[in-house]
Amino acid sequence: MRKKIIAGNWKMHKTYKEGIALVEDCIKLAEKEKIKEVEIIFCTPFIHLRKISKLTDNIKHINTGAQNCHWEEQGAFTGEISCSMIKSCGAAYVILGHSERRQYFNETHEQLTKKVTAALKHDLTPIFCCGEPLEIREANTHIELIGKQIRESLFHLDKEMITKVVIAYEPVWAIGTGKTATTEQAQEMHAFIRKTLAHHYDFETAESISILYGGSCKPSNAKELFSQPDVDGGLIGGAALQVEDFIALANSF
Ligand code: PEP
Numbered sequence: 001m002r003k004k005i006i007a008g009n010w011k012m013h014k015t016y017k018e019g020i021a022l023v024e025d026c027i028k029l030a031e032k033e034k035i036k037e038v039e040i041i042f043c044t045p046f047i048h049l050r051k052i053s054k055l056t057d058n059i060k061h062i063n064t065g066a067q068n069c070h071w072e073e074q075g076a077f078t079g080e081i082s083c084s085m086i087k088s089c090g091a092a093y094v095i096l097g098h099s100e101r102r103q104y105f106n107e108t109h110e111q112l113t114k115k116v117t118a119a120l121k122h123d124l125t126p127i128f129c130c131g132e133p134l135e136i137r138e139a140n141t142h143i144e145l146i147g148k149q150i151r152e153s154l155f156h157l158d159k160e161m162i163t164k165v166v167i168a169y170e171p172v173w174a175i176g177t178g179k180t181a182t183t184e185q186a187q188e189m190h191a192f193i194r195k196t197l198a199h200h201y202d203f204e205t206a207e208s209i210s211i212l213y214g215g216s217c218k219p220s221n222a223k224e225l226f227s228q229p230d231v232d233g234g235l236i237g238g239a240a241l242q243v244e245d246f247i248a249l250a251n252s253f
């Protein structure tokens with residue numbers, strides 16, 4: 001059975017104190033709601049990782065993740081963070097290839113390939129993001145682009161390694177816009193991603209990989225999205241900053 005996942009991408013939000021309070025409240029509410037079957041991940045700014053990893057250390061289905069990493073072990077890369085540093089804070093995941101990083105920080109597929117490899121080497125699970133901007137969707141070339149993003153940054157991995165990756169399909173036009181993909185659009189793309197994986201690896205491998213949807217996912221639309229056969233959960237931006245919304249999302253399967 002594939003893992004059901006709700007991963008919160010805090011982006012550049014929350015001071016240290018605010019972040020800790022948010023997680024403490026989420027843990028309390030998740031306990032009250034008896035959420036056990038869904039993996040909840042807090043992808044926080046680097047400053048929160050150590051403390052929040054300690055708070056979630058004894059809770060099997062709650063984990064932490066970073067939002068980026070560098071591919072080198074160490075060195076003169078001012079402002080960057082290595083996978084071993086992230087791992088040493090207790091994190092289990094790292095978001096890679098988010099559209100904001102591709103767009104504002106010119107992240108390329110060559111860099112992403114190296115980041116994916118580095119993350120796996122350090123036993124960090126990459127949450128690898130792919131997604132098309134609006135003009136590509138309107139030109140009806142989104143399927144080609146997503147296939148290319150997956151092939152270019154993930155297909156260097158062997159079968160054993162690819163099963164350790166989580167994929168997030170995030171149409172760029174839906175991120176932070178309040179505009180969600182329809183369930184049909186989401187399912188179509190998730191099924192396409194799984195088919196692409198099955199074609200390159202094999203059916204069992206593709207079936208074992210969790211594919212998350214991201215883009216204005218909220219409690220009011222999550223149930224329908226998560227009911228789709230190839231949608232295994234969500235990568236959540238805005239709604240991950242609110243305790244009730246985030247935990248309601250984890251309760252939407
Ligand atoms: C995201 O940034 O990954 C995201 C899905 O954001 P939002 O939920 O705010 O659209």
